[in-house]
Amino acid sequence: MELPNFSYIHSLSGGDKDFEQQLLKILKAEFPEEKEIYFKAVAEKNFSDAAEIVHKIKHKISILGLEKSYTLADTYENNLKMGETALQKEFQEVLQVMTDFLKEL
Amino acid sequence: MNCIIIDDEATARAILLQLCTKVTELNVMGDFPNAIQAIKYLNQNEVDLIFLDIHMPDFTGFDFIQTIKNPPRIILTTSDANFAIEAFEYDCIVDYLVKPIALPRFEKAIQKAKVFQIEKEGAPAPVATAKPKADAPAKEKTSEDSATDLYINIDRRLIKIDMPSIYLIEAKGDYIQIKTEDKNYTVHSTLKKIEDKLPAHTFLKVHRSYIINIHKIIDIEDNSVLIKKDVIPVSRSNRPELMKRLNLL
Numbered sequence: 047m048e049l050p051n052f053s054y055i056h057s058l059s060g061g062d063k064d065f066e067q068q069l070l071k072i073l074k075a076e077f078p079e080e081k082e083i084y085f086k087a088v089a090e091k092n093f094s095d096a097a098e099i100v101h102k103i104k105h106k107i108s109i110l111g112l113e114k115s116y117t118l119a120d121t122y123e124n125n126l127k128m129g130e131t132a133l134q135k136e137f138q139e140v141l142q143v144m145t146d147f148l149k150e151l
Numbered sequence: 152m153n154c155i156i157i158d159d160e161a162t163a164r165a166i167l168l169q170l171c172t173k174v175t176e177l178n179v180m181g182d183f184p185n186a187i188q189a190i191k192y193l194n195q196n197e198v199d200l201i202f203l204d205i206h207m208p209d210f211t212g213f214d215f216i217q218t219i220k221n222p223p224r225i226i227l228t229t230s231d232a233n234f235a236i237e238a239f240e241y242d243c244i245v246d247y248l249v250k251p252i253a254l255p256r257f258e259k260a261i262q263k264a265k266v267f268q269i270e271k272e273g274a275p276a277p278v279a280t281a282k283p284k285a286d287a288p289a290k291e292k293t294s295e296d297s298a299t300d301l302y303i304n305i306d307r308r309l310i311k312i313d314m315p316s317i318y319l320i321e322a323k324g325d326y327i328q329i330k331t332e333d334k335n336y337t338v339h340s341t342l343k344k345i346e347d348k349l350p351a352h353t354f355l356k357v358h359r360s361y362i363i364n365i366h367k368i369i370d371i372e373d374n375s376v377l378i379k380k381d382v383i384p385v386s387r388s389n390r391p392e393l394m395k396r397l398n399l400l
Contacts, residue, residue: 055250058169062345065169072161102160105230
């Protein structure tokens with residue numbers, strides 16, 4: 047599986063370390079909340095809410111440079127909108143990779 | 152240019168704030184996690200440009216645009232490229248940025264906003280409107296009526312449908328199902344949006360979940376119409392309008 051990277055964040059910061067730290071701080075605060083909302087929605091089979099939150103998480107996937115995972119999340123979001131859960135396992139693996147990465151920072 | 156940022160995602164707001172620092176002309180007056188707070192701010196303050204997220208819970212970016220009077224220039228920001236067609240139905244939208252937003256693309260959008268402002272200032276008495284063109288005055292609506300093509304977005308492909316071939320449109324949650332002579336299509340849209348696009352002399356909303364092509368009716372019985380093999384309910388409030396449209400003997 048592809049691994050997160052800082053290429054997008056670096057391209058934004060232009061070497062501004064304060065911004066990088068600030069952005070990562072926000073990511074680390076916001077991501078677990080969104081993950082919780084996602085798992086709750088899935089547990090309740092509320093696919094519309096699950097699709098909404100996957101949409102938000104998708105942006106964070108792209109911020110961490112996970113291009114293939116972004117495509118996967120995009121398809122998964124559309125599946126959820128149609129009330130289908132195909133790619134759920136794969137998407138949750140992406141969440142785990144992001145969790146592990148952010149935990150290490 | 153005085154601007155504000157509206158996005159429910161804190162990460163997205165932080166990124167936009169950073170991007171704005173890279174463009175000297177931009178002066179960020181505030182950033183808001185929802186449209187309601189932004190509307191309150193705009194009631195007291197004037198801005199030149201808004202960075203607006205489309206996908207927000209309860210009150211979307213499009214809801215926001217339709218709410219404010221004389222909207223300033225708006226640059227939409229979204230993770231969903233599928234809204235691009237709808238976005239450009241609004242006169243105030245100057246660009247559409249797909250997240251993650253790269254600096255060169257952001258700078259290009261600001262250039263567009265500047266050109267847009269110059270054109271607007273040079274144009275003879277433009278009337279600012281927050282309404283989509285589909286809701287525009289009768290004259291414009293008439294010209295749309297004469298067009299017979301409707302483009303729908305399915306899997307990022309724009310598919311052309313000949314409007315007279317549509318016999319039924321059914322609302323299904325966040326989607327609508329468009330039934331034509333040859334094929335059925337499921338599209339992420341609302342009955343209201345497609346109703347605005349269809350020629351009013353041919354199509355009629357007969358129920359909160361159904362729009363029918365009145366030329367395709369086979370028969371009408373009590374509170375239902377038969378179209379092809381579909382029996383469609385007609386709500387009591389819409390029945391008089393349906394009866395008015397029929398060429399009754």
